[in-house]
Amino acid sequence: MAESTLKQVLKQKIEAFRPRIQKLNKEFGEVVIDKVNIGQAIGGARDVRCLVTDISYLDPQEGIRFRGKTIPETFEALKAHVVPGGEMPTVESFFYFLLTGEIPTKEQAQEVFAEFKKREALPQYVIDVLRAMPRDSHPMAMFSAGIVTMQRESVFAKRYGEGNLKKTDMWDPMYEDAMTLVARLPVLAAYIYRMKYKGDTHIASDASLDLGGNFAKMIGQVKPYDDVARMYFILHSDHESGNVSAHTSHLVASALSDAYYSYSAGINGLAGPLHGLANQEVLGWIQQTMKKLNNQVPSKEQLKQFLWDTLNSGQVIPGYGHAVLRKTDPRYTAQNEFAKKHLPNDPLFQLVNMIYEVAPGVLTEHGKTKNPWPNVDAHSGVIQWYYGVREWDFYTVLFGVGRALGVLANLVWDRGLGYAIERPKSVTTEMLEKWAHEGGRKI
Numbered sequence: 001m002a003e004s005t006l007k008q009v010l011k012q013k014i015e016a017f018r019p020r021i022q023k024l025n026k027e028f029g030e031v032v033i034d035k036v037n038i039g040q041a042i043g044g045a046r047d048v049r050c051l052v053t054d055i056s057y058l059d060p061q062e063g064i065r066f067r068g069k070t071i072p073e074t075f076e077a078l079k080a081h082v083v084p085g086g087e088m089p090t091v092e093s094f095f096y097f098l099l100t101g102e103i104p105t106k107e108q109a110q111e112v113f114a115e116f117k118k119r120e121a122l123p124q125y126v127i128d129v130l131r132a133m134p135r136d137s138h139p140m141a142m143f144s145a146g147i148v149t150m151q152r153e154s155v156f157a158k159r160y161g162e163g164n165l166k167k168t169d170m171w172d173p174m175y176e177d178a179m180t181l182v183a184r185l186p187v188l189a190a191y192i193y194r195m196k197y198k199g200d201t202h203i204a205s206d207a208s209l210d211l212g213g214n215f216a217k218m219i220g221q222v223k224p225y226d227d228v229a230r231m232y233f234i235l236h237s238d239h240e241s242g243n244v245s246a247h248t249s250h251l252v253a254s255a256l257s258d259a260y261y262s263y264s265a266g267i268n269g270l271a272g273p274l275h276g277l278a279n280q281e282v283l284g285w286i287q288q289t290m291k292k293l294n295n296q297v298p299s300k301e302q303l304k305q306f307l308w309d310t311l312n313s314g315q316v317i318p319g320y321g322h323a324v325l326r327k328t329d330p331r332y333t334a335q336n337e338f339a340k341k342h343l344p345n346d347p348l349f350q351l352v353n354m355i356y357e358v359a360p361g362v363l364t365e366h367g368k369t370k371n372p373w374p375n376v377d378a379h380s381g382v383i384q385w386y387y388g389v390r391e392w393d394f395y396t397v398l399f400g401v402g403r404a405l406g407v408l409a410n411l412v413w414d415r416g417l418g419y420a421i422e423r424p425k426s427v428t429t430e431m432l433e434k435w436a437h438e439g440g441r442k443i
């Protein structure tokens with residue numbers, strides 16, 4: 001197979017970057033960059049600096065930067081890749097940017113488009129597996145199963161099994177698997193959507209459409225939903241390495257499991273209500289709130305009461321709080337700006353804005369959460385609902401199509417830079433008690 005420009009660029013970049021990691025590891029491996037306390041060992045390793053990625057970085061105040069660019073800067077930099085008549089750049093151009101850190105030319109983005117088209121067909125055996133699952137299976141279970149079912153096609157697993165794959169060459173078959181997975185995920189997601197919710201009628205992939213536009217068409221949507229899909233996939237792509245879906249995928253891949261095993265595992269983590277599933281939970285919570293008022297938008301006072309009722313029953317307010325962020329998530333803001341333009345009078349959108357006015361105060365008064373501001377999940381469902389994608393248990397699958405871009409770009413680089421198998425050390429409670437008593441572990 002002739003090598004694509006993306007692959008050549010990536011090869012040069014990985015080879016040029018590798019010595020930096022080798023030097024750091026060899027010459028500065030003992031340099032201390034963090035310390036770990038008992039609270040962190042018990043509390044989910046919060047803030048422990050022990051993962052490395054150059055694809056995105058999350059600042060607690062500012063939010064995410066992709067390859068050093070904020071969300072508005074990313075959209076601005078990819079302006080030349082906006083689809084005619086739309087507002088959002090193609091996912092193809094963004095994926096090139098995530099993988100290489102460079103803004104692609106029109107030709108380079110076109111090449112990614114062509115690569116995806118070559119690889120996107122969903123094998124019949126995947127469809128057979130999906131159809132054999134109980135139809136009321138959660139779409140995330142179907143999505144995860146669909147991904148792991150394709151493992152038999154892994155180029156990485158095949159090349160590794162041949163017994164002569166050098167460590168420095170491992171990124172190459174990982175790249176092949178990543179490209180195939182990214183290309184197929186929208187088709188897999190659309191198949192699940194139409195099978196579960198649209199009477200099992202399906203819409204064929206359109207060879208002329210980019211990934212976002214094609215996904216919109218395959219689920220039965222029209223413009224401007226194609227831009228919603230592009231925006232959604234780009235915004236959800238990456239959130240540095242420590243979040244559950246990215247970290248799980250990285251961890252599994254660190255055992256040299258291939259991209260299919262690794263991303264299927266990541267999807268299982270994304271399906272948790274404290275992570276990606278929160279966007280489904282937000283819509284559920286909003287609908288429940290409206291139902292109590294015979295579908296009327298609540299007043300601020302009523303909303304405040306509903307928020308307290310939720311907290312007092314021991315539940316979290318979905319879409320609010322974050323493990324790292326300490327301000328409003330810029331992914332929330334980006335979606336809010338889109339909604340202001342396209343659905344300013346939508347009652348649910350107005351309710352989301354009202355929650356934004358009320359919830360931070362309630363959460364602050366409640367006094368537990370370190371961050372009373374909204375995250376990405378507080379907004380995404382409302383836009384989907386407005387455009388008619390109302391099956392909210394599907395929303396996390398959309399997240400999963402987007403998250404693949406960041407996770408798989410990371411896995412290619414993980415292999416390129418030869419990151420080790422991940423294996424932190426555990427201790428016993430008795431040890432913690434001893435060290436607590438002694439004022440720390442003697443090192």
Ligand SMILES: CC(=O)SCCNC(=O)CCNC(=O)[C@H](O)C(C)(C)COP(=O)(O)OP(=O)(O)OC[C@H]1O[C@@H](n2cnc3c(N)ncnc32)[C@H](O)[C@@H]1OP(=O)(O)O
Nearest residue numbers: 274275276278316317318319320321322323368369370375
């Ligand atoms: C794409 C994403 O994954 S974004 C996150 C999506 N998840 C949600 O929106 C679910 C709601 N939010 C949460 O549950 C949390 O804020 C998380 C899981 C996102 C982060 O968790 P943490 O880093 O542990 O948050 P934090 O340190 O602020 O938690 C301290 C306390 O505040 C509580 N808290 C945090 N956020 C909320 C919230 N939205 N509603 C109520 N209580 C909250 C925690 O449950 C915890 O309580 P505890 O001491 O009784 O266990």
Ligand SMILES: O=C([O-])CC(=O)C(=O)O
Nearest residue numbers: 238239242243244323375
């Ligand atoms: O960063 C996190 O922990 C959760 C999150 O917002 C994401 O993964 O997008």
